[in-house]
Amino acid sequence: MRTIPETEPIFAAIPDSPEERFDLVKQFALRWSGDPVVPPRGIAERIAAAEARLRIKLPLTLQLFYESGLRDWFATHCDELCREDWQELDKLDFDERSGDLTFYIAYIGVPKRGIRPNDLSISDPPVREIKDRGHFGG
DSSP states (O other), X not given: OOOOOTTSOTTXXXXXXXXXXXXXXXXXXXXXXXXXXXXXXXXXXXXXXHHHHHTSXXXXXXXXXXXXXXXXXXXXXXXXXXXXXXXXXXXXXXXXXXXXXXXEOOSTTSOEEEEOGGXXXXXXXXXXXXXXXXXXXX
């Protein structure tokens, strides 16, 4: 990973590869908070266990989100309302109504974020909102 000097903008250009894009986000997170994004211990085994439990291969960008430590960074740098919203690997699951793989579940009234089953084989799949039929009429 090329470290971008403080005098240069981080997002001068957006790279094509997901790995390079995640490197930019990690540098942004470091510059913003002063805390480095650290890959969690045992993450490869946890990803493998989640894939076995779900019987799928996680898309590359979702793997990188967990492998890089960004999920944990977001969870620790979030306020109380969103601390638990970014799902741990062992809580990834398919939405009962839509069938989408959900990785972001907020409080009632805020749409979940997920990936359609047909898009799981794409390395950088589109993410969509999954609206609940909850108290706020989703």
